[in-house]
Amino acid sequence: MDSAFLKCFPNASSLTTGGNLLRSKYSTKNIYFTNSYASKVSEHRRKTQQYNFWRVEQPTLNHHYKCIEGGSTNKECNRKYVVKGIPGPSSNFEPHAFDPKNIFDSVKYFLITFYKFSIPHASFTRILSTISASFLVVEKLSDISPLFFIGLLQAMIPFSFVEIYVNSLNQLFDIEIDKINKPYLPLASGEISFTTGIIVVASCLTLSIYFGWIIGSWPLIWGILICLFLWTAYSINVPLLRWKKHPLLAAMCMFVTWGFIFPTSIFFHMQTFVFKKPTIFPRSLIFNMVFVSIFFVGMALCKDIPDIEGDKAFGIYSLPARIGPKRVFWISVSLFETAFGVALLMGATSSSSLWIKIVTGLGHSVLASILWYKAKSVDLRCNASIASFYLFIWKLLSVEYFFIPLIR
Template sequence: MDSGLAISSPKPYSVITTGSYASKASQHTKKTQIKYNLKRVQQLSLGHRYKCIEGGFAYQECNRKYVVQAVPESSFDSEPHTSNPQIILHSVKDFLATLCTLSYPYAMIGLALCALSSSLLAVEKLSDISLSFFVGVLQAAVPQLFFAIYSNALNQVSDLEIDKINKPHLPLASGQLSLKTVVIIAASFLTLSFWLSWIVGSWPLIWNLVLITSIWTAYSVNVPFLRWKKNPILAAMCMVSSWAFVLPITFFLHMQTFVLKRPIVFPRSLILAIVIMNFFFVGMALAKDIPDVEGDKIYGIDTFAIRIGQKQVFWICIFLFEMAFGVSLVAGATSSSLLVKIITVICLLPHIGCMQL
């Protein structure tokens, strides 16, 4: 509790002009008392503050009153403590934003949609879409999202010098994250993805992770006989094999055999999806190298964009994307279900129109 202390100097005294010895002695004594009182105030602890009020009138030399108010020392220390939660919250937000940049959110969105669409291929009747269906989709999607963080982090570690030229905004290339931190993040999320799949107990999901981990590690890591991204054909095969074959097939089998408890079958809808995704991801494999020509040339990464030119590769990609959407449109429009026809036309025609533009 704050406390107050008042210290007053002796009463005002008159200045004697006659110069008597007694008056001078009295004046000297009073000045000494004032100085002594002031010195005592100055010796108070640093946790106190004081103010001086000065006043005077004719024939008065000084009239001072010192008011000392005690302030608890904890009040000075309380400000850093109150700001600590804000600092922690700000740090967490910054880390999550950096992690988001590290993991390429658009790739994670694609993985989640792939898990959902492939799982829908196993649905035979409306009652199949139940709580267990959505739980099964999450079981397939979440480990894949963790794996995506591993894959992107590993690729950025392997491409550190190239990314300083092609993608200097990335967390590792820009110095936002250290190499050691990114390696720890990659190892942690790979472990989490395998652990979750093992806890779920679905063999299609376990084989999914084994296969795509092998593919994308061979794609990125810079060791003899690997680093497949240096060869344009091997790089395209990595993307097509994982996105067009491994992911849709294993997601479908997880829903078909593990969630819905049905025997293994390969319906025409799954085969059609694989064909469409082959067109699409061959185009994606070519398109991803178009903006990276400068750094790839310096570090010896051979791509079709370097071999035949960026413009030519761009139009090849447009053709492949149109083929993917065109096959989807034809398949949907020729379906026996009116609802499928309507949904297909509504969803795909705008995309094909954008490609033409």
């Protein structure tokens, strides 16, 4: 071990472990022999090596070696080394200079981690749903004006903060569960500290309310407040709340916010606040609410299937944990197919032009077929396969948001 330790030092190459050390060119300078102090120096040597370990790594040290040799010269020489690092004058050591590249890498790492923390597939779908609900108020091409895009931006900003708040708050209260179910999430993996998570949650909560208030749109304000309340009740672990522990309440949070609160608040913000038109419930808005509500009941059930192990460990008995993942999976698939069936029916009976009926009919038929094909290939014994299917469902929903404004 000592000889291996000496290999760390550049000036130790002239030392040998056998033969006569008197032949070394450094023997009269740095190497001294003694027979009587071996036992006393051994403990001192161990402490000295430990104390000087970090110092010997400096580039400007003068190294001095003391060899303690015991026994006869005719026998194998038992040598022990004490290595002392004595700092000398430095000519090449400088403090670390300002490095813009390191700052750029740090910012890049933070943005990537924050991107994962915000659950990107949900945030991206939220943006598409905002755009889709906003287009429901468009009756003619002249409605797509700068005023329309200003109103769209007014809706998109606060609800984006709401979405990040919802996802971040859920991770804060599910750290231990996510270490079992989703160890790749930033909080569970330690990429983001708990304190940083609290800062992100508090900031997004404040910004969502602040932007809603300064915009002054009451449909937006009420939509933001109701969504914040429902998803806080879903995640926060206090008496009478933590609704995710109850399958019915958990499903309600998803389909009420995505299917009713969110599209209606966006639509009435654009209809009454931006365009100053009277309040109406068009057929397209009703279709949006019905389709998304059915779809998100299936999403709520499917979401819990790969999380059974962690949920059970912390006393959360979701529907898959109660009746089994296979039954819940096919119930979810049936709900998804029902939603696409409603879309086919609404598209076929809409007042849209023939080519729009053909596009929406073929589009929903293709989506329903792909969904069924994908569902049959899912391995319910593999959580990764189920999680992949769940992400695939989000992609189908994203595509659907392009079809919804076409059905009138």
